[in-house]
Amino acid sequence: xxxxxxxxxxxxxxxxxxxxxxxxxxxxxxxxxxxxxxxxxxxxxxxxxxxxxxxxxxxxxxxxxxxxxxxxxxxxxxxxxxxxxxxxxxxxxxxxxxxxxx
Amino acid sequence: xxxxxxxxxxxxxxxxxxxxxxxxxxxxxxxxxxxxxxxxxxxxxxxxxxxxxxxxxxxxxxxxxxxxxxxxxxxxxxxxxxxxxxxxxxxxxxxxxxxxxxxxxxxxxxxxxxxxxxxxxxxxxxxxxxxxxxxxxxxxxxxxxxxxxxxxxxxxxxxxxxxxxxxxxxxxxxxxxxxxxxxxxxxxxxxxxxxxxxxxxxxxxxxxxxxxxxxxxxxxxxxxxxxxxxxxxxxxxxxxxxxxxxxxxxxxxxxxxxxxxxxxxxxxxxxxxxxxxxxxx
Numbered sequence: 001x002x003x004x005x006x007x008x009x010x011x012x013x014x015x016x017x018x019x020x021x022x023x024x025x026x027x028x029x030x031x032x033x034x035x036x037x038x039x040x041x042x043x044x045x046x047x048x049x050x051x052x053x054x055x056x057x058x059x060x061x062x063x064x065x066x067x068x069x070x071x072x073x074x075x076x077x078x079x080x081x082x083x084x085x086x087x088x089x090x091x092x093x094x095x096x097x098x099x100x101x102x
Numbered sequence: 103x104x105x106x107x108x109x110x111x112x113x114x115x116x117x118x119x120x121x122x123x124x125x126x127x128x129x130x131x132x133x134x135x136x137x138x139x140x141x142x143x144x145x146x147x148x149x150x151x152x153x154x155x156x157x158x159x160x161x162x163x164x165x166x167x168x169x170x171x172x173x174x175x176x177x178x179x180x181x182x183x184x185x186x187x188x189x190x191x192x193x194x195x196x197x198x199x200x201x202x203x204x205x206x207x208x209x210x211x212x213x214x215x216x217x218x219x220x221x222x223x224x225x226x227x228x229x230x231x232x233x234x235x236x237x238x239x240x241x242x243x244x245x246x247x248x249x250x251x252x253x254x255x256x257x258x259x260x261x262x263x264x265x266x267x268x269x270x271x272x273x274x275x276x277x278x279x280x281x282x283x284x285x286x287x288x289x290x291x292x293x294x295x296x297x298x299x300x301x302x303x304x305x306x307x308x309x310x311x312x313x314x315x316x317x318x319x320x321x322x323x324x325x326x327x328x329x330x331x332x333x334x335x336x337x338x339x340x341x342x343x344x345x346x347x348x349x350x351x352x353x354x355x356x357x358x359x360x361x362x363x364x365x366x367x368x369x370x371x372x373x374x375x376x377x378x379x380x381x382x383x
Contacts, residue, residue: 046359048351049292081292088289096287099298100133101140 023068031075032059038082047089052081128276130269130369133283137370141318145306154322154377156315160306164313168381176327177254177379180334184255187248192237198252201233210253210260211376214365215268216275223278223361226253227336244355245342250325250334257325257378265322265376267369282366285359286317291348297363312383319371321364323380330383337364 035056042048055078063071141153145160152159158168188198188206199205203212213226224232230252231241242248269275289296300309301317308314325336335343338355341363345352353359 046353046357047290050346050349050351051292053351085292088294092288092290096284096289096296099287099296099302100283101136101302 023072025063025068028059028063028068028071028075031072031079032056032063035059035075035079035082038079038086042082042085042089045086045089047085049081049085052078052085055081128280130276130279134370134372137318140302141305141316145316151375153316154319154371154374156320156323156380156382157313160316161313164383171381175379176329176381177325177334180251180254180325180327180379181258184251184253184258187252188255192234192239194237196237198230198233201229201236206256207259208263210257210378211263211265212267214361214368216270216272216278216365218270218272218275221274222358223282223365225337225356225361225364226256227338228356228361244336245339246331246333246335250336250339253325253336254334254379257376260376261378262375264373265368265371267365267372269369278362279366279369281359282362282364285363286366291345291350293348295348297344317367317370319374321367322371322374322376323378323382325378326380326382328382334379 039048039052039056042052055074059071059074059078062068062074142148142150145153148159155165155168158165191197199207203209210226213229214223216222217224227244227249230249231244234241242252269279286297289299298317300314301320304314305316306314321337324340325334326340327334331339338360341360342352342355
């Protein structure tokens with residue numbers, strides 16, 4: 001039983017390491033393209049968030065240093081933030097009326 | 103029988119639809135009354151004209167500090183500088199006064215206004231830069247320094263005059279007004295705050311050490327010297343920093359949305375006195 005646990009642990013560690021080591025320039029490019037597209041949509045709605053800018057800058061910095069694991073992670077974070085700001089803008093397009101003083 | 107049922111259904115549909123339609127109608131006069139009632143009922147001890155003093159109308163301790171500050175106001179240098187700039191001719195010999203009614207003296211209370219020719223809201227800051235450009239001068243930054251000095255002087259010449267913002271009978275003016283109202287009440291930034299979150303729902307409460315000013319009359323003291331900034335700032339600067347504080351990327355100063363929200367807030371302040379330039383913590 002103990003052997004099974006140990007083997008499972010090793011397999012999980014190996015899988016995690018493989019996943020972390022898997023990020024490449026191409027992965028970063030794809031993640032960055034998705035994040036930038038979402039950020040552009042937020043800009044069109046005039047509803048960008050400052051943390052999105054920060055995450056995009058961090059992703060570029062990590063990619064420039066060759067740390068694609070971090071770069072991909074930051075780009076994905078930026079995309080998630082940009083999508084949240086888009087959702088906020090779309091929701092507020094009508095929701096603001098509920099807050100008006102009557 | 104079928105016709106009777108159809109008429110009944112139509113009547114019910116109309117009755118149901120009417121409240122929704124009424125809610126969507128743009129009615130600045132009704133908004134004005136509701137806005138004023140909200141603040142005067144929320145703060146019954148605050149005299150109406152005192153709302154223009156922002157946090158000092160909400161907190162006795164702050165008010166004492168402000169009264170002491172007013173002995174040697176930190177905005178004085180800006181008024182002096184603005185006066186000098188205002189009277190100095192451009193290279194073509196004309197002055198700022200040539201661009202404004204009454205030579206620009208005592209006119210702050212009429213800004214912003216809706217320009218029916220261009221179909222847009224014209225703020226005092228925009229009018230000043232357009233005046234410069236029309237006379238062959240480069241525009242100033244909208245947020246501080248020269249622009250703050252010029253608007254400080256113009257506000258000073260208008261002290262005590264009552265906000266008199268008009269919404270002409272023009273659907274574009276009503277649309278600008280409503281866009282300003284929408285901007286004021288829309289949540290933005292990662293913190294998901296609207297202007298109203300702080301200046302309506304939380305007016306008078308503390309945010310860290312600061313007392314949140316009520317939205318009623320909030321622009322009357324502009325431009326202001328803020329201790330936090332260590333310098334003067336314009337209305338543009340105030341909007342930009344508000345957006346940043348809720349983790350939103352600010353718009354360009356004098357973006358249409360900023361001008362429209364200034365139009366909305368100034369209309370809500372109609373009848374209140376100009377108190378600018380001001381000093382704030």
